[in-house]
Amino acid sequence: MKARAVIAGLFLLAPPLALGATPQDIAAGKKIAETTALGNCDACHVFRGAVQAGNVGPELKNMKVLMPSRKQFFAIVYDEEARNPSTLMPPFGKNRILTPKQINEVIDFLYTK
Numbered sequence: 413m414k415a416r417a418v419i420a421g422l423f424l425l426a427p428p429l430a431l432g433a434t435p436q437d438i439a440a441g442k443k444i445a446e447t448t449a450l451g452n453c454d455a456c457h458v459f460r461g462a463v464q465a466g467n468v469g470p471e472l473k474n475m476k477v478l479m480p481s482r483k484q485f486f487a488i489v490y491d492e493e494a495r496n497p498s499t500l501m502p503p504f505g506k507n508r509i510l511t512p513k514q515i516n517e518v519i520d521f522l523y524t525k
């Protein structure tokens with residue numbers, strides 16, 4: 413039982429094969445990043461194109477250089493509390509604010525920044 417839960421958890425965390433994001437993925441990610449009830453990333457992060465973004469967190473730019481590992485990027489958005497228990501960033505995946513698919517769309521969008 414326990415091992416099965418662990419395996420299910422790993423499956424959930426594994427980003428799907430990213431063989432290039434489609435324009436639809438990127439558009440969906442933009443909406444998630446800029447919508448308060450979804451990712452709300454712009455409340456805390458400046459990124460190119462964001463309107464009246466907050467600066468609680470670091471600016472998200474040159475993401476392919478800053479965060480070359482998609483796995484690491486996913487893990488941060490899924491649950492930054494795992495890396496920093498006192499972070500202000502909500503654990504979007506762990507708390508089911510965003511689905512793994514939505515997290516991947518946000519990543520596709522931010523990789524254009």
Ligand code: HEC
Nearest residue numbers: 451452453455456468469470488489496499500501502518
């Ligand atoms: C309530 C504020 C808040 C929101 C909303 C938020 N973040 Fe963050 N984020 C932070 C803070 C603060 C940090 C700095 C690291 C820490 O606190 O552990 C951070 C760190 C990060 C990092 C790591 C950057 C680096 O240079 O290490 C990434 C990537 C990131 N956030 C992406 C996102 C994405 C994508 C969203 C939207 C889905 C988002 N954040 C929403 C506050 C926020």
